[in-house]
Amino acid sequence: MEKSSNITVFILLGLSHNKNIEILCFVLLLVCYIAIWMGNVLIMVSITCTQLINQPMYFFLNYLSLSDLCYTSTVSPKLMTDLLVEEKTISYNNCMAQLFTTHLFGGMEIFILMGMAYDCYVAICKPLHYAAIMNRQRCNTIILACWTWGFVHSASQFLALYSYHSVAPMR
Template sequence: MENRNNVTVFILRGLSQNKNIEVVLFVFFLFCYIAIWMGNVLIMVSITCTQLIDQPMYFFLNYLSLSDLCYTSTVTPKLTTDLLTEPKIISYNNCMMQLFIMHFFGGIEILILTGMAYDRYVAICKPLHYPTIMSRQRCNRTLMACCTGGLLHTASQFLLTIFLPFCGPNEIDHYFCDVYPLLKLACTDTYKIGLLVIANSGLIGLITFVILMVSYCLILYTIRVYPAESRARGLSKCSSHLTVVVLFFVPVLFIYIRPNVTFPEDKVFSLFYTIIAPMFNPLIYTLRNLEMKNAIRKMWYPQMTLERKRVL
């Protein structure tokens, strides 16, 4: 990748200029990153090694966890090490690579969440046709479409950024390389490019979020006539996914749906979809999901499960 301008490195301002606060944040984000790895690996192993992998919902959840790991690993390790170093430097090439990888897995995550919402819609609104509609072949095609969509999304973001001239200054007011902070440093008029970013990230995020909300409105409309027990079971299965959607999409829309401007609050909102949501996803899907908890018990505590069956 040839840099056609005189900027070879960027300086990341990070989250704080206070050393004491940075040490506290280092401990906190290190804990978050360890929790992300432990929780998502636990989910992936528990799904892959049990019969849950045959169910479409958990098939998508398995790849959502993998996407979470890859997505947060493009940002969190660099963030935690930068909290203890000065200056916080990232090369031009690594900056562009971070931008590409982050939007690739971010796009995949958005589309997988959409696929999971469709799975819940079919399961609740069209239960008799569920095995046919959500066949393994259909799930595989959906996953391939998610990867293709993520690649198209990040390729367009990358191409909008890679040809920008950077003449200085080279200080990014963020803790990772993202489109809007980079547009702010470009030595050219970026108004039209900012509109293309809104069309790419903002509108895609908004349209996807609206589709997700419509699907859940249809689900709620369908289960209103269910018996109380069936209605509670259906709501329980959907509430976990809806919580993940809100945690991820609200900050994304706050940042990418507006014109090419940056606010100090952007860094705080970015933490939700780069670190907080990937950390809470495993907790949400395990603590609020009986099938997931049973699979974890069978996988990691087989003796306890066997003794419980004998007692029963």
């Protein structure tokens, strides 16, 4: 028996049936989205254009802001456009891409926060060895590990859903 799926699009229900509420939600989400972009870009520019980028805490904060921009941009634009259009659908492939990128950048943010916690641990518990332990090579390795583990987390979620989808019968 061949495994196949007939699902090609998802119809998004429950946002609202009142156009005025949808426009109000769109405006509120747009204001929040712009504020998130402006705040994170301001953080990244202020860290990159000064000598703060050489300090591990700010190095990690720069990447945390970048991953937050990417994380916010995975779902928010589609949600805002769906508030303005009549037919609110998303294709299966786009939904899976959103799922993958949401888990990738969300997982990456968590792992960067863990790297920042390690940085604080070293600064508090080993202050005399801090400069030797938290050098640029170590910071780059931690960021590379954050990307890698974020990808592993996202791929595992994606593959688990894919394997469930291919085994479970569709109704």
